[in-house]
Amino acid sequence: MSFAGKTVLVTGSSRNLGYTIAAAFAEAGARVIMHGSHGSVEASRDKLAAAFPQAELHAASFNLGDSAAIDAAFASFKEQGLMPDVLVNNAAHLGLGESDFLKQTPEHFREVLEVNLFGAFRCAQLVAQHLKEIGGGAIVNISSLAGERGIFGRSGYNTSKAALDGMTRSMAQELSGDGIRVNAIVLGYVWTERWNALSEADTQRRLMNTPAAAPSSQEEISRLVLFVASEAVPTLVGARIVLDGGLNVQQVPRDVVV
Ligand SMILES: NC(=O)c1ccc[n+]([C@@H]2O[C@H](COP(=O)([O-])OP(=O)(O)OC[C@H]3O[C@@H](n4cnc5c(N)ncnc54)[C@H](OP(=O)(O)O)[C@@H]3O)[C@@H](O)[C@H]2O)c1
DSSP states (O other): OOOOOEEETTTTTTSHHHHHHHHHHHTOOOEEEEEEEETTHHHHHHHHHOOOTTTTTTEOOOOOHHHHHHHHHHHHHHHHTTTOEEEEEEOOOOOSSSTTTTTTHHHHHHHHHHHIOOOOOOOOHHHHHHHHHOOOOEEEEEEEGGGTTOOOOOOHHHHHHHHHHHHHHHHHHHGGGTEEEEEEEEESSSSGGGGGGOOOOHHHHHTTTTTTTTTHHHHHHHHHHHHHHHOOOOOOOOOOOESSSTGEEEEEETTTTO
């Protein structure tokens, strides 16, 4: 799958899943804009450049919770001829800690939604305005099973992913006439370095909870992102593709007697 000649923005690509998605696009020949909330994204860009010396890689840092900062970043992309053909809305505030529904502050709840929903909205809107002018492109929203089945104690995150799924549907309907395909990839357990911090018992419980008995790898997810963003599937519009090792199809984990 070639993305030669295409510019791709992967939000939240300073580490973990976003980094691996950025690497997959770089390998496929795209010009990639890597992104994070602070300057460390430049070190990530340099690391990826060492792996793919032929790739054209850029680094942009802006806070997705700050719409003025998003607008300024896109103004700079426009000036540099770096407006994306493909946007992957991957960045997320995971809403860990302080998220107990009864105790969390309105500020914390709002912060999670600002990043995961409003930030994704504004990036998508600015990219879509550009894509309409050039005749089309693709937007992939990275969602989570948390959008349909809440993770206990993570109400802000759960709410933001449910809303992102709703936004995906609206965007897909309104933008497909302009050649802009919008789809969501819905994830369950993803292997990231956070798995290394789990106790053996917690790791085993997660594996037992997943029919595939393994988390999705970042590489597997990246292959799917590239496929969904590619011209191989021109009528894939508004899909909500669940890649979760079967987590969502079971009534209860297999070690629970029903
Ligand atoms: N990991 C999982 O098990 C899992 C499961 C289901 C869905 N997902 C989804 O997959 C995606 C990636 O997850 P991940 O585990 O790789 O996330 P992660 O390790 O927490 O990385 C999050 C990325 O988002 C960026 N980011 C966070 N807050 C930001 C802000 N305010 N402004 C700009 N950038 C910000 C971070 O950049 P900085 O480091 O510079 O802040 C980082 O690059 C997310 O959409 C997540 O909801 C993950």
